[in-house]
Structures are given as structure tokens and as C-alpha cells.
Amino acid sequence: MIYFEKNDKIRENKKTGVQLMELFYLILIVLLVIVDSFLIQNYASEKKSKIVTNSMGVETIVPSFDVQTGKAVSIIGVSVLIFAIAVIIATGVIVINPGERGVVFNIFTGISSNVLGEGIHVVVPVINRVFLYDIRRLEYTISGAKHGDVRETDDGSMWSPTREGLQVGLDVTCWFKVDPAKLHILHQTLGIRYADTTVKPSIRSVLRSVIAGYSIVDVYSEKRTLIQKDIFEKLRTAMAKDNIIVEELLLRDVRFPSEFTKSIEEKQVAQQTAERMKFVLEKEQREAERKVIEAEGQSKSIKIINEALAQNSSYLEYLKVNKLVENIKVMVVPSGTNTLIDLKSLDNNPVK
Numbered sequence: 600m601i602y603f604e605k606n607d608k609i610r611e612n613k614k615t616g617v618q619l620m621e622l623f624y625l626i627l628i629v630l631l632v633i634v635d636s637f638l639i640q641n642y643a644s645e646k647k648s649k650i651v652t653n654s655m656g657v658e659t660i661v662p663s664f665d666v667q668t669g670k671a672v673s674i675i676g677v678s679v680l681i682f683a684i685a686v687i688i689a690t691g692v693i694v695i696n697p698g699e700r701g702v703v704f705n706i707f708t709g710i711s712s713n714v715l716g717e718g719i720h721v722v723v724p725v726i727n728r729v730f731l732y733d734i735r736r737l738e739y740t741i742s743g744a745k746h747g748d749v750r751e752t753d754d755g756s757m758w759s760p761t762r763e764g765l766q767v768g769l770d771v772t773c774w775f776k777v778d779p780a781k782l783h784i785l786h787q788t789l790g791i792r793y794a795d796t797t798v799k800p801s802i803r804s805v806l807r808s809v810i811a812g813y814s815i816v817d818v819y820s821e822k823r824t825l826i827q828k829d830i831f832e833k834l835r836t837a838m839a840k841d842n843i844i845v846e847e848l849l850l851r852d853v854r855f856p857s858e859f860t861k862s863i864e865e866k867q868v869a870q871q872t873a874e875r876m877k878f879v880l881e882k883e884q885r886e887a888e889r890k891v892i893e894a895e896g897q898s899k900s901i902k903i904i905n906e907a908l909a910q911n912s913s914y915l916e917y918l919k920v921n922k923l924v925e926n927i928k929v930m931v932v933p934s935g936t937n938t939l940i941d942l943k944s945l946d947n948n949p950v951k
Contacts, residue, residue, distance in 0.1 A: 690724045698735040700779055702786045704728045712783050730791055734779045736846060739798060742770040743854070756854055757803060759810040767810065767818055768854030773802055773834070774847045781842040789841060797841055805834045818853055826850065 693715065695701050701715030705727050715729065722729060743756035756768035775798060777785055789797050809830045810818065818826060827850040835845040 691722050691727075693720045693722055693729045694718075695720065695731070698733060700732050700734050700782050701729040702732065702783050704730065710783050710787050714779070714782050730786060732777060732782055732786075732791070734777055734782070736774050736776045737794065738772060738774050739794070739802065740770075740772045740851075741802070742772075742851060743768065756852075757806060758854075759807045761810055761815040761818060762813060763815055765815045766856060767815060769806055769810070769850065770852040770854075771802065771806065771830075772849045772851055773798075773845065775838065775843055775845045778842045778844055785842045793841070793843070798838070798843065801837055801841075802834060805830055805837060809833060815855070819855065823850060823853065 693701060695715050695717045697717055699717065701720065703711040703713060703715060703722065705711060707726065720729075741757050756770050758766045758768045760766055777793070785793060809826060813822065813826055827848065830850065831845070831848040834848060838845045
């Protein structure tokens with residue numbers, strides 16, 4: 600059993616008091632059955648026989664027919680009482696299934712803070728009434744699509760205005776459960792239909808409030824995760840005041856107006872085109888830079904050669920010999936130490 604009071608001694612006293620009250624009711628019922636049976640038997644014994652006087656004045660004790668009637672009344676009465684008691688006890692036995700808790704309402708004392716846990720419990724019929732609550736995690740979904748594996752699916756997406764006033768459709772799933780320690784308070788303030796009267800309206804209200812603080816571009820972009828977290832935190836705070844625990848919230852999908860979707864598609868196409876043109880321009884720029892660098896290199900090379908020629912004319916003769924060597928495959932040179940090569944004639948008649 601779960602109790603709201605924090606003091607363990609108070610909780611134990613309340614538990615003992617409830618158990619003694621249940622035992623007192625059972626003893627009272629048994630005593631009533633015994634007294635009633637005794638009265639019926641006493642009535643039957645008083646009607647056992649009667650005295651009859653004949654014509655001669657002789658008195659004769661004759662068994663009365665009421666003896667059989669008394670026995671019948673006794674048997675029937677006891678049987679009816681036993682049956683009635685059995686029915687009363689049966690209606691007073693409450694079975695709390697796993698994942699459930701029971702809130703007890705007494706017509707004299709009101710809601711009891713002694714919440715019934717799992718198992719078998721005996722309460723006084725008519726005087727006590729038990730309301731069962733599911734304390735496991737429950738699910739509520741707002742979605743325009745059909746989901747066969749969810750416990751509850753609303754009629755469609757919830758459309759809410761953004762900061763610019765544009766409508767966006769939201770598909771949301773929320774997981775929640777009641778606070779078992781404060782179940783009796785929840786029953787007093789909200790009742791067994793708390794999901795319809797509190798959870799659903801709260802989810803819708805928080806969704807509208809949060810979405811109104813963001814632009815439609817924020818909802819479309821990667822800020823969606825931040826929006827989901829914002830919705831969860833505000834919803835958890837709001838529901839905690841009603842003794843309801845919000846465990847998780849998932850922003851499943853966001854639907855946008857067709858005009859916005861079309862503009863986004865056009866923007867994406869334009870961005871792709873711009874990216875492609877940017878790539879082409881960068882490629883051309885890199886090619887132009889390469890040519891400039893190549894031209895600068897050639898210019899520097901020519902400048903170096905000219906400076907070398909101006910300082911040393913023999914460098915030109917070296918270049919001619921170098922060019923000749925590139926084209927000559929076989930050269931026959933006369934023997935002797937005074938062999939000279941006429942470079943000017945080679946220049947006028949190059950070897951092919």
C-alpha cells in the first residue's frame with residue numbers, strides 16, 4: 600500500500616486502523632447471523648405442540664404442524680442469511696491487478712490516503728467504494744497518420760501558428776503516468792478521467808505556446824530538437840502540479856503549408872544552382888591563377904637568361920651547343936689536339 604504522509608509512524612497507524620475497521624465489520628456481520636439464527640430456532644421451539652380436549656373432557660397433547668413450519672422457516676432463514684452474507688463479502692473483495700492502485704472512498708470519512716496496492720483487499724460494501732487507476736506508463740499521440748501499435752491516436756495533426764502566424768501541423772507522442780504517492784489527491788482534484796480533462800488539453804496548450812515563440816524557419820531547420828526539448832520541459836512542469844509525471848515527449852513530424860513547401864523547394868534549387876556556379880567560378884579562377892603563375896615563371900626565366908647573356912656572351916654559345924647536342928645522334932670528331940668546331944656554321948646549317 601502507498602501512503603502520502605511522510606511520517607512512517609503515521610502511515611503505520613493509518614494502516615492498522617483500516618485493518619481493525621475491516622475486522623470489526625466482519626465480526627459484526629457474524630454476530631448478526633448468530634442472533635438471527637437463535638431467534639428463529641426459539642420461535643420454532645415454542646410452536647412444537649398444543650393440548651387438544653376431546654368430547655369426553657380428556658386433554659391430549661397433539662404435535663403441532665408449526666413444528667415443521669418452524670424447521671422450514673429456520674432452514675430457509677439461515678440459508679438466506681448465509682447467501683446474503685456471501686454476496687456481501689463477495690462484493691467487498693477487491694482484487695488489485697499488477698500495475699494498478701486503488702483509491703478508497705468512504706461515504707462517512709471521504710477519500711482515504713491509504714491507497715490499496717496489488718493483491719486482494721476486503722472493503723465494506725456500500726460504505727466503501729474503490730476506484731482503480733493504472734499507474735503504468737501511458738501514451739497519448741496526436742498524429743495525422745494511423746499507427747496500429749499505439750494505445751491512443753487522435754483524429755489528426757494539431758495545427759498551430761508560428762511567430763509569423765503561419766500554420767504548422769505537429770505530430771506528437773507523449774508518455775506519462777500518475778504519481779502513485781499522490782494518487783488520492785489526483786482523484787480528489789481531477790478524477791478518473793484525468794487524461795481527457797487534463798493531459799490532452801495541457802499537451803495542446805503547451806504545443807501552441809512553444810511553437811508561437813519560434814519562426815517557421817526555426818521549426819523547419821535543425822532547431823526542431825531544441826523545440827522538442829522546450830515543449831517537454833514546459834509540459835513536465837505544468838503536469839507536475841497535477842501530480843502527473845511526464846516521462847518523454849517525441850516530436851514525430853512537422854507538416855508545413857503547401858506554399859511554404861514550394862518556396863523551400865525553389866530556394867533549394869536556387870541554392871544548388873548557386874553552388875554549382877560558385878564551383879565553376881572557383882575552377883576558372885584557379886585556372887587563371889595557374890596561368891598567371893606559369894607566365895610569371897616564364898617571364899622570370901627569360902629575364903634571368905637575358906641578364907646572363909648581357910653579362911657573358913659565351914653563355915649564348917653554350918646554349919647553341921646544348922641545342923646541337925639535343926639533335927645530334929652520332930658525331931665524328933677528327934683526332935688531334937687542334938680540332939675546332941665552327942659554331943656559326945652549325946648555327947646556319949643545323950642537323951635535322
